[in-house]
Amino acid sequence: MRRGWVKASSKPNRLIQTLLFALLLSPTAQAFQVQHGGLSVSYSDPRDRLQLGTVFKAWDAAARDLKALGLPPPTQVRIEAASSAADFARRTAEPANIAASTQGAVISTQRLTALALSGRLPLTIRHEAFHTAQPAGIPRWLAEGLARTFSGEAASDPQGPTGLSRLSSDALSEELLGRNPTRLAAAYVEAARRTGQLVKRRGWKEVIKELGKL
Ligand SMILES: [Zn+2]
Structure with a gap:
């Protein structure tokens, strides 16, 4: 009787554990999300938070310059920062030396901290902003x-x-x-x-x- 009860209750627990584990490992799992006007940024590495100011500044300047050229970016754009280089490769199937990739209004980037350390973060945001706005x-x-x-x-x-x-x-x-x-x-x-x-x-x-x- 007791054995049966233990078995019956451990199954859903195991299922929940498996689901939670799958969610944590899921390439689309994003721990953090912030909104800046029409731009949303999601990221998994908590250290990426330190780069948000740079991202917003680069985005705002790019959006302003694109608008002045008659190419305003979409009103809603999402930046999804990968948690690692492997995560970025899995999401985009791009070569490792690629900084970011844009599909419509969704910009997938390498980890923001990694881009900042290589000095590429503001230029990458500006490059991808152009892609969201191009005809x-x-x-x-x-x-x-x-x-x-x-x-x-x-x-x-x-x-x-x-x-x-x-x-x-x-x-x-x-x-x-x-x-x-x-x-x-x-x-x-x-x-x-x-x-x-x-x-x-x-x-x-x-x-x-x-x-x-x-
Ligand atoms: Zn490009």
Whole structure:
């Protein structure tokens, strides 16, 4: 009788324990969430809280600059910071050297503290802000090049040849979409070089106006 009772009560307990454990291990489990206007940020590493001020400041400046260009970001955007590099890879299937990835109005990033330590946090937020606001359907090389020019990342690009200057625009887009970790960095530099020249020649407003017609 007693044995039967113990068995009957331990089963649901085990089930609850298993569910709790699964929730803790779930790649989508986020321990913390904060709201800043239309921007929500969720993160798992409590130390990431120290980076929220930097994130908000970079986001606000990017949103203001994008709006001035006639490209306001969506009113609701979510930043989901991974708990580790492995967590980021699991969520996005991106190569390890990628800082963030945006799908619509959802920005997935590496752990905020990791981005801050490598000096990439404000530029990454600004880069991804551009992606949330860019016109739908623009070619990948243009989207990445403009995001890197807008963010300021392109300003510290290496000056030497990328080895990709002869690629057509379509081939460059394919190179970026291929996500080959050893060639991706050069493809980003090449895309930024081409869009940088475009922006220099035509000006941001004119380029953005043309994008709307693509
Ligand atoms: Zn990008």
